Amino acid sequence: MNPLLPFDWITALRFLREGRMQTGFIIGGIAIGVGVIVFMSAMLAGLEQNFLKRVLTSQPQVQLLPPDQIARPLRFGEGEFAEPVVQRPSQRVRSIDQWQAIAAEARRMEEIAVVSPSMTGSALAVRGEASRSISLTGVDPETYFQIVKVPDYLVAGQIRLSSDDILIGVDLAREIGAALGDKINVTAASGARRVLTIAGLLDFGMKAVNLRTTYVSLRTAQSLLGMIGGVTSIDIAVRDIYAAETIAQRIAAAHPVQADSWIRTNAQFFSAMRAQINTNTLIRVFVGLSVAFGIAAVLVVSVIQRSKDIGILRAMGARRGQILRVFLIQGGLLGFLGSLIGSALGMGVLLYWHSVARQADGRELFPLILDPRLFIGAALLATLVGVLSAAMPAVRAAKLDPVVAIRG
Amino acid sequence: MADEIIRLEAVTKAYNTGLPSQTQVLHGVDLTIHRGDFVALMGPSGSGKSTLLNIIGLLDRPTSGRLSIHDTDTGALDDVGITRLRGRTIGFVFQYHMLISAFTATENVMMPMVIDRGFPSSEIEARARGLLDEVGLSAVADNLAPNMSGGQQQRVAIARALAMNPDLVLADEPTGNLDTKSAADIFALMRRVNAAAGASFLIVTHNIELAKRCDRIVEVIDGRITQYGNAGRKGATA
């Protein structure tokens, strides 16, 4: 006997060891439950992080746009409308009024990390016979690339935006038959034209995006789109990404701009995420309950099987409290051991799934997040559930009348 | 007369007290056991021998009357006090091999000491092995309880009953399911331990031959006791 273990621990361990079959089965059951929770939680965290990373590197966290132009219905008199159907006017490309002042003020705000004015419009990319309509974004590379991590998507060439350079997607390059260093014609709707050199090729992982997205310097875009000195958007990176929406609302309240935060533009993702988290919580609760019932069932049977042993221990001087602890410890140990094996199991499946499940382009579906808090939490919770579910059988064991138990 | 260990005064025991099915099992039992006594408890089946033994062993409480151990009235003790007193002054040997099957012979003998002190130790183990040696079981000291013969298990139980150096060993038909030879061996072993360690013994038996080799015979009939002395032994009355 291990001299470091007290009576109740020694006895609890021996009882578990002697009842190998029961112990093995219940630990297996707990392990499967905990494994599912660990796997699900880790994958969910990974998917969320992956999404956040993608969103936060591919779009500004707050974007200031010119306000919507709204058609006001003409009113003749009280409650009477001349034209009940109000048609939205087509939104033409407009510059933000007073954008320098708004940008300067945004730069002064504590919560804002980077401010970058940009201009976006449509144009036609022409090379020889081929032409494709593109979305032309003029940016200030210094600041803009801190907000949208375009350089992360560069697959050839370099991130260089002098006034004659353009960065285009790999699919656009293929469709118009252009290669790195080639020159292409860019024609705006107004008829303005520039010849630009392909400085870099980008791959965003989505063909539709690769076909349309192009970057030029802000000045080039301004001159092509006929808005010298104007910008169509002020892009902002904030310090606390989850404060983006309140910051956006504050700016919108103070200035004649429309402010969109990434939280609002990805509202669908957030509600999907919340639904997932709720489901996950529900699954945890039910797995916890079934683990509790399993442990209680095994221990109730064990108390009955061991009533003679309990009677002998009591006859030899074991107090009720000691008997109680023998069974509480068994419950805790079952939960703890089950959660250890379950964590290993969940992690194994997670590693396997991580190596097998790939996105279409071969990149990982979700990053591997092995948060030690997840495992520690699972172990603590399972141990607690074990002790709690052992309470009823343990009280029964402690209350056992030794005379009855021994007469058996 | 030698020191008094146990004194019962007008002890009664009734089951289902207050119910229509109430049964009175013991009727005013007076009994005293002294240090070194070796007493046989006899009587027909259902007469109340086990009930009396359980009361003396502090496993059960009398319905009325007084049970004193070393002049302490046990009626005043709470469960923890009773349990501690039981662990330290009484050793039990039951009819069926009442060893804990999850433990080896040595560990079974260690158990009362581990319970009392909280933790095992090498002294406790050494004492357990010494006791097993005394009952002639060194060879099977590390066998799990179920891997021993009935007689061996009963000898382990005797060693275990002696672990805490008890004042009194209570044995409820310890030889009841052993063959005649093993029964005689076990009985002789208890007699030897009684002489060597000075522990008193109260042994329930149906074997009159064995009973005759005790100092005294206490006979229980319908919940009342009669006592006989055995020739050449200590006094016949309490």
Ligand SMILES: Nc1ncnc2c1ncn2[C@@H]1O[C@H](COP(=O)(O)OP(=O)(O)OP(=O)(O)O)[C@@H](O)[C@H]1O
């Ligand atoms: N828990 C109980 N409830 C009701 N009656 C009981 C209970 N325990 C014992 N009895 C009754 O008390 C009487 C004495 O029982 P006890 O076990 O003391 O007899 P015994 O002398 O040990 O008999 P045996 O020689 O068969 O072991 C019996 O009639 C028995 O039915």
Ligand SMILES: [Mg+2]
């Ligand atoms: Mg009996």
